[in-house]
Amino acid sequence: MWFSKSIEESLAAFEVSPAQGLSEAEAQARLQKYGPNALKGKKKKTILQLFIAQLQDWLIYVLLAAVVITALMGEYTDTIIILVVILLNAVLGVAQEVKAGNAIEALQKIASPKALVRREGTTKEIRSEDVVPGDILILDAGRFIAADLRLIESANLKIEESALTGESMPATKDADQTLPDPQTPIGDRHNSAYMSTLVTYGRGVGVVVATGMQTEVGKIASIIDTEEEVTTPLEARLEKLGKTLGKLAIGICALIFVVALLQGRDLVEMFLISVSLAVASIPEGLAAIVAIVLSIGVTSMSKRNAIVRRLPAVETLGSVNIICSDKTGTLTQNKMTVVRYFSLEGEREVNHGNQNEASEGAEKLAKAMVLCSDATYEHNEGTGDPTEIALLLLADDLGIDRQALQANSRRVGEFAFDSDRKLMSTLHEEDDKYTVYTKGAIDNLLKIATHVLESGQVVPLTEQHRQQFNQATERMSGQALRTLGAAYKPVDTVIEPEEMEKDLILLGMVGMIDPPRAEVKASVQKARMAGITTIMITGDHKNTAFAIARELNIADNMRQATTGQEIDELPEEEFNQRVQGYRVFARVSPEHKVRIIRGLKSHGNIVSMTGDGVNDAPSLSAADIGVAMGITGTDVAKGASDMILTDDNFATIVTAIEQGRNIYNNIRKSVLFLLTCNLGEVVAMFLTLLAGWQAPLIATQLLWINLLTDTLPAVALGMDPGDPDVMKERPRDPQESFFNGIAGWRAVAGGFLIGGITIFAFWFGYYEHGLSPFDDAVPVETVQNARTLAFMTLVACQLYYALAMRHPLKSIFQVGLFSNLFLLGAVALGLLLQLAVVLVPAMRDAFNLRMLDAQGWAAVLFLGLLPLLVSELGKVYLRARQAKNADPLAA
Incomplete structure (x- = not known):
């Protein structure tokens, strides 16, 4: 009963350090001992069972009757031939079933979810099947939990456990709790997390206490068979x-x-x-x-980076005539690099690889970006969102010691990123003092900030200040730079998440470039020749989005671009009439995405939609083909999708x-x-x-x-x-028959x-x-x-x-x-x-x-x-x- 043990007892039982995790050698040894972290599926039919199933057809029964009749008539040659044909037919049928089954089984293995673990002091992503007891698992919003855990850290952690408990609301978790009662029901075990449940909010760390059929889900799976034939x-x-x-x-x-x-x-x-x-x-x-x-x-x-999770998607693919694509990482290289930063001290360019002279304001800006982050970057390898990794590298370029910074600061609270707020906030304790750091969309920060850092002094935020920031945003967006702002505020004690984003002090903003993928322009043209329209849907600034869209020949003029705010101002009917004229949707929320897809589908279009976040699940489900990102995508997005791109590349969608x-x-x-x-x-x-x-x-x-x-x-x-000219044809009508x-x-x-x-x-x-x-x-x-x-x-x-x-x-x-x-x-x-x-x-x-x-x-x-x-x-x-x-x- 791990929920009744303390964190220290649980770690000691598995002989693991939370900072280092298991060594690779120890993980392999435990994998051999405990077996793969997977539920046993439906027992596969034997070759004999498959063979007998091939004979269970009324026409075969009639043929077997013919075998008896010809034998009684003395036509033994005919008897043997008919019998041989029946057996050969059955053998070929078995071979076909085995081949199809093996291919689908291999596909399911490719599409299996990943787990974020800490091994040998490094955070890395591995197949969930390779997770072993004693592994240190990192939990973040949108990730399915790979095994049963005793939590050792939690920050505003909420987990959706309805599959196990029947509770519709996510359960709030607290790693520091110890539950002495061994009869504590699953729904009340607030210091534990379970396989196949979903992190909906916050983050956490846990030590794996059970894998595979030893998990709570595994115990249920051993009683019932859930696998269905597709x-x-x-x-x-x-x-x-x-x-x-x-x-x-x-x-x-x-x-x-x-x-x-x-x-x-x-x-x-x-x-x-x-x-x-x-x-x-x-x-x-x-x-x-x-x-x-x-x-x-x-x-x-799947060998060409497109994993189809649901076979009906293959049929629908031929009918797609609109691809709605996210920008970052799909149309672009997802190699974010900060090239400029702006504060009231002025706008500066970042010289990569060289030591940049950093003012006090720039140092505070970079510090906020580093601490308000879940990403890591060590030994030239990073985990987490590419945008956050780029912000860590900015600190390196400005000569800031990130390790020392993080060692002297302990995160004690957070208000996780939300696509509606477009903000993330964290609360840190530094030298017995508490500070909130917030990063996110600059226009949203301007709405909630009350002060700004100017010449090292905190002064009230005026309309003139707002104009300066808006002008800097326009300049950067016009150069196809993605903008992100940061703010902070000192507080006296630990405060609730909702209180973090009030009365903030604005520090400044950065401009990042994510260049278009080299192959995307040709893919957009190829799609156009095939009668497929490409539409960009992004949370980025309108100017930034349009600059990339124009470079990729997705849009020709600014009239083809609109924003979420402009969408909100249009009645449903009018928006549905106009929707087909737009090629760029900027500053949109998940609700906007669903509205866009429904609007496009109202004209009879077959729509493909890409997504990676927790909140993208509704739009992925609403689309005819939901496409999740394999690298940056959350497990929720992958679970809601019909197809997963293992390279997060737009060209792969067209392929x-x-x-x-x-x-x-x-x-x-x-x-x-x-x-x-x-x-x-x-x-x-x-x-x-x-x-x-x-x-x-x-x-x-x-x-x-x-x-x-x-x-x-x-x-x-x-x-x-494949026919090389197949993309010169128009999309197929989904109602079209084989005999069209x-x-x-x-x-x-x-x-x-x-x-x-x-x-x-x-x-x-x-x-x-x-x-x-x-x-x-x-x-x-x-x-x-x-x-x-x-x-x-x-x-x-x-x-x-x-x-x-x-x-x-x-x-x-x-x-x-x-x-x-x-x-x-x-x-x-x-x-x-x-x-x-x-x-x-x-x-x-x-x-x-x-x-x-x-x-x-x-x-x-x-x-x-x-x-x-x-x-x-x-x-x-x-x-x-x-x-x-x-x-x-x-x-």
Whole structure:
């Protein structure tokens, strides 16, 4: 019961110093002893369980019944083939599930939260799984707590513990408390913090007392299973489509069986053919292929700094037409550097790397910036907000000994930063005297300060003083500098946080530069070409924001920029009418961000929004795609987001949209290919049987075709490399179906073409022998020859046609014949297996085939390539028509 122990007892039990933390060697030893700091997820299904699940389908049950029937009839070859096909289908299904599961599992590991720990005297961020008992954890607002803690420091610390206690209000924490009653309920343990709860205010430090399944959350997790399987809307839609097509296919198969009954055909044979055709024509692999393509695509995105937390986001990415981006760190380099500072002693430039002469006012200004900060910077490495790190470096440039300054000053209270106040205040004890230091937006400081430091003297703040500060702000903002002010006041004793920001003495302000990222300008242009508008939303000054926006070609003139204050002056309806005309929103609060997003969405836009702070969660949730910063982002922002940028870079958002479009296109290719092939099989079978011909394919042949073309080629199409021109297209309508435009007609035309060519091949098999499918008493050899031609032609058509499916307009040479080696491999393997069926005598006999003559092989080669050739010619026509429509001078 760590809450009943004192701070000293807890630290002694884990043999750890709060100032130094654990050594890396000791942390590794404890990690080996206690295991990773992670909750055990749902027990994974074994390979056998996955295999059995693949067989739990009513169509498989019918096929198993067919196995029994053929065995009883003595057709043992058919029995073995059907059984082998069932088993191979199940094995491939298991392989697909395992691959998709592994990819998603790897993705979850990448997206796992981080913890801030103190080890070997240095504060660093590590994976939460690597936290061990005895670690010293640093807590700040917006961070999820990685393990159970006994708090050793707390400053206005509030933690949201509703998941454990049911209390809706955050619990106030006090590290100095000791609770002797071992029965103290979790909600009353004010000196402890627990895994998965959230710091909402203040800061704290704690020693880890339990990790993983030993935590309070772990005890709950051992009782219940919380992990749910993720099904995206896209997968659900395709599953519904698959069921609809399945019902249609079954209806056609039933019709074929009725027709066969009326024609007096062999009922057992027709039963097997009907069932096999149903199995072959129902796209049961749609959902599995979509899951694989999604997981592979998303894993690929994670390697390019975009971690997709929710799979539906991939589908939405292709429809984004507005990117709302924060400025600092996303559009800019997040390498803040103070270049100027201003006080009533004048404005001075900072020379980095050289000793700067600092006046008394400048020293006090820098001192306030250092003490009113949560950042650290040691050994050329910093933790915390880049702005605060830049302020620490200002003190170094002015020759101030930060270590001595912090050693002589003890923080005894604070009023944490709030995005509405845009201020942060801390209370320090120095030589038995108390001083408040406040830093934040200069315009907000001017509203609450009553005095100012002038020539070393504290004097009342006059309107003239305010004008001097406002003019300095305008000058710095015009040079794209971000401004930040500082103030202080001496107090007699410890005061409440709300009392800190009253009657302050203004010290001065600094101007910082954060240059734009080199790659952002090109990304903004790339987004514009793709029909995507970039909007900057920032808390910075209007002039600073516009200067950066103009440099990046986001905005052209000042009329495209507005502020939060100006937004407040507009009624909702009028703002919604105007919102699309703005490209820069400056000095905005989290409430403004939500209002901006809602306004943009009211026009039917699909909006992406970036954020990093605790208060950004509402706007990230309100956007169609919430994008959190991986480096500077809080756990709250990451938890509310759909995607995390591991490099905090705007260019990564544009790249993610490009990849999202390509992933969706790849899924579409796979789906259309499957449906086209399945339609071809149904057309070939239905029309020939309706005409009174022999079945062009028997049951075992249909099952083999399904095995060959519905797996590898479809998955390989989903792994197509990205189309370099995809960002020249307009954003996709989110309501658009897979069959939008010519896609549906292309699938139908392709299916009928493949089906028609298969029928012709079947007819040609008779014609070779001087007969017709309409003839009576045709020799078995002739029927087998015709079926071999139909069988070989149908498979060749489908495999070659996969190459044509890579792009609706570009030829196979324009997309690069060798740019998708997976697809070439799938086609080559399919053709080799198909040849083996005919060339190996045992397999030829098993499938009731005959060796083709030279004329037959020539027919297969020509007819197999025909759908590909027709498709390529169709693309030539479509490209010509597109070029004509794009040419304003064309007649």
